[in-house]
Amino acid sequence: MDAASEIDVEMLRSSAAQACGLLKVLGNPDRLLLLCQLTQGEYCVGDLATQTGITQPTLSQQLTVLRHNGMVSTRREGKQVYYGIASPQAMEVMQVLYKLYCQAPHVEEQSVEP
Template sequence: MPDTAATSIDLARLRQSADQAGRLLKALGNPERLLLLCLLAQQECHVGGLEARLGIVQPTLSQQLAVLRREGLVDCRRDGKQIYYRISSREALAVIQTLYQLFCTEGAE
């Protein structure tokens, strides 16, 4: 007969992991946030650079960066008047790298 205590502990851990994965996937579900994370996976970037490269207007960019910060996916630092962002979540970085390999490399369909 299976050990129900071990099964419930594993199920609890699985539920917690599923919740974390769901939050990450929800954050990645927005194309603008996905593009932001793709750029930040390459290097840290300041807000003006993100705005120029993506063509996202500043209010929208700020809103999307706030979501990524709230979810713990990016960190920011200030250098004078510039605010720089970088990916802070190893899970988000791993997912972005996998998505890049699947969809953005030569031979990807």
């Protein structure tokens, strides 16, 4: 292996730590569900509760965790607070997870013989 193709272990270690942080936050079903819903756009807390079925105390707690970890941002409009995905990395991971787990499988048309 030549010097140009050597792996920068310290950079990988730092990147691995960041990836672990992201995966740790995503490792909670309620947070995962919230982020999945937020891939569709901004939502206020009431709409998130309705769409996800997560009760208010849990919803607030999980949104706080997501906000503190930089996964979501907030925008105030009057009395309403709207949440949206702030992390490009989280958005990309959510898109992959959606593709792998949430899309309906394509049903191949079966040919009917006469």
